[in-house]
Amino acid sequence: MKIFISLLLLALSLSPAMAVEPSEVLADPALEQRAREVSVGLRCVVCQNQSIDDSNAELARDMRVLVRERIVAGDSNQQVLDYMVSRYGDFVLLKPPLKQATYVLWFGPPVIVGIGVLVLIVFYRRRDSAGVEVVEAVPAALNEKERRRLDALMKDDG
Amino acid sequence: MKRLMYLLPLGIFLVLAGYFAVGLTLNPRDMPSVLIDQEVPPFDLKPIRGYEKGFSSEDLKGQVTLVNVFGSWCISCLAEHPMLMEIKRRELVPIYGIDWRERDPEAGPRWLAKRGDPYTLIGDDPESKAAIAFGVTGAPETFFVDKRGFIRYKHVGPVTPENWESTLWPLVQELRKQ
Missing domain, CATH: 1.10.8.640 (Cytochrome C biogenesis protein)
Structure with a gap:
């Protein structure tokens, strides 16, 4: 130290x-x-x-x-x-x-960052609303055919 | 529409690549001179050792002239020297010299004595007074001055038979007509 x-x-x-x-x-x-x-x-x-x-x-x-x-x-x-x-x-x-010929130089980077932030906001908003739908969708229960197959497999093992 | 969104990064990349392709191949030493179409800056340089007359901005009025910045230390000046001698021999256009940043006051005169002197008048510029006034960034640089004493063109790097024939000599003839 x-x-x-x-x-x-x-x-x-x-x-x-x-x-x-x-x-x-x-x-x-x-x-x-x-x-x-x-x-x-x-x-x-x-x-x-x-x-x-x-x-x-x-x-x-x-x-x-x-x-x-x-x-x-x-x-x-x-x-x-x-x-x-x-x-x-x-x-x-x-x-x-700072003059007209250098506007792009001075203001370009903040403008591009602004566009980036906008894109991020839009992206996350969309993803969040999509995410809610996924959570709501519960997987479908087994149908008759699937249940029989599962029973058969369990019996074989036992 | 969604598919097109995935192409966006590629598009951005191509635009950037385009800018870089141009930007990175530009020569950063190629700088537009702000002195084009401006009057020659006033200067009054002393003669180099062994010469009687110096060189001042007043000497440039009344005819089309070349002002060549050189130095005995400058390798590219050595490369363009034969071409300047040729211009003098054929009496194409008077060349005035600025002997720039000689550490040894004998070096410039010795260099010219050994290889020949293509200049009408030469001024000694050991402290870059005239060089900075002309916005010089390196040697050799050659300024084309019209009859009124205005700078009309700046040539960076050696004058070669090729660029003389293609660009510089036509420019002198054009300036003479004006």
Whole structure:
């Protein structure tokens, strides 16, 4: 147990490995914080599924530097993102924006889940009503022919 | 009707399979450039070592031009280099170069000295300033710029004799007519 707790503490104490190099970090911690927030939302266009904040690619590094330059020059976070989108398109944003072209992307999954739930409700309702009928149907009693056959078999055995 | 219901999963599967068949064969690196039909972003690059003139966005006005992003570190640029030399030799269209992300400032000039220089002007872009402004994701990329200085087409990957003949050269001629 002690080992488990110490391992857990160790894991919690580790900060995720970031690609930001010490030379890139801005002197002003508030601006650096904003640069990090912006970088986390920007895709490294070379490596595709990493943000520029944790990519070691050279182009990602140059994009991080550019983000910081723009923030120092007085751009708001949104202005920096807008600049990147104007160069690379929405693709550069790791979280796609909500607009007409992305409606299917954003609303597709909930709609499909909704349809699934509807299908389930209909299915169970039908099955339940069918189940009631089955319970009511008592097996028919033996007819004359069957009873004679059963008697014969019992006698044979005895 | 009941029977048809049993076919539903198969139908859903086929639709999904169709989407995957298309989606998974698309090249995720093929990205539509948002810069098509937009003016060339303003930039002013210094010359590479040993060259007198740099390259700025102002140089692109008045005629149809190609802007080629290359680097001495880039293998595909080596592959397309003979074709660019051929375009220069036949004086088909002026090619301007952006020498992208050279770690060693001598590397670009040395590469060109060894293999020939197909470029009218070359700008040095060690920190991707122009590359990011152009929305470049890799080298080589070639932008086709019309007389007004608007980007009209982006070609990703090497220029080869095949794609030059089939697509790129007709495009240059088309842009010249406008």
